[in-house]
Amino acid sequence: MHSNRLTMIAVLVLSMTVVCAEDGVIEPFNGKDLSGWKFKGNNAAAAKVKVGKASLDPNNPKLFVVSEGNELINVERGVDFYSEAKHGDAVIELELMVPKGSNSGVYVMGEYEVQVLDSFGVAKPGTGDIGALYGAAPPMVNAAKAPGEWQKFVIDFRAPKFDGQGKKIANAKFVKIELNGKTIQENVEMKGPTPAGLTGKEAPTGPIMFQGDHGPVSFRNIKITPVK
Numbered sequence: 001m002h003s004n005r006l007t008m009i010a011v012l013v014l015s016m017t018v019v020c021a022e023d024g025v026i027e028p029f030n031g032k033d034l035s036g037w038k039f040k041g042n043n044a045a046a047a048k049v050k051v052g053k054a055s056l057d058p059n060n061p062k063l064f065v066v067s068e069g070n071e072l073i074n075v076e077r078g079v080d081f082y083s084e085a086k087h088g089d090a091v092i093e094l095e096l097m098v099p100k101g102s103n104s105g106v107y108v109m110g111e112y113e114v115q116v117l118d119s120f121g122v123a124k125p126g127t128g129d130i131g132a133l134y135g136a137a138p139p140m141v142n143a144a145k146a147p148g149e150w151q152k153f154v155i156d157f158r159a160p161k162f163d164g165q166g167k168k169i170a171n172a173k174f175v176k177i178e179l180n181g182k183t184i185q186e187n188v189e190m191k192g193p194t195p196a197g198l199t200g201k202e203a204p205t206g207p208i209m210f211q212g213d214h215g216p217v218s219f220r221n222i223k224i225t226p227v228k
Helices: 002-009
Strands: 011-014 017-020 037-039 049-057 060-074 081-087 090-097 103-108 112-117 151-158 168-170 172-179 182-190 206-210 217-226
Touching (some): 081 217, 090 103, 103 151, 112 151, 112 172, 206 217
Antiparallel strands (some): 011 017, 037 081, 049 060, 060 217, 081 206, 090 151, 090 217, 103 112, 151 172, 172 182
16 A cells, blocks of 8 residues: 555646656646647737547548547647656657648657658658658658558657756767658768757757647657656
8 A cells, every 4th residue: 555655646747747656657648628738929819729539531532520539630731739847868769640641740849740641652762751850861662551541650769968067069869760660760960950840959858749740640649758
């Protein structure tokens, strides 16, 4: 009983951002509401983010129909949204779904974009297709599923390193990225942040940010495991 109670106490809730002290896993989305999330430029009025369950609109496969559920959904073009929780070196796991033709992105630490796009059926993926490090490296293979299907990213990431004076001494690095169980990136260094990131500056830690100013996308099962 005493051990169980301590375990329960060890689960810290900060602005409804769940940090499980027992195993160090950060779960920035509580599956209930938008507590623990902010909007780029503090522009909440322009946000099109909802908590619910997304499915393809039978009348228009480029759109979602949203019902009650526990997914984090960008319903239409709005603004980027990011977690209050921050991370450095980490393995990020998440599932996502896009409708036909949609475009989004996962900004690791708010600055390094892993592209999200409906790339189903693309024969030779480029730096704008799903799994690309936007503008830097195309995916090694096209592992995209069809619109309306859930897809899973596993992103093994190392943050940039800085000396005591704040000078960068090591670039950010994507050690490995898997999409739907297939390796699509390995050992790619980022010389600097991706354009349109949260601040445009590099730092030892940062939030996870999702691109909300392009098209619809739904996320679920977001887990960030620090690497020590």
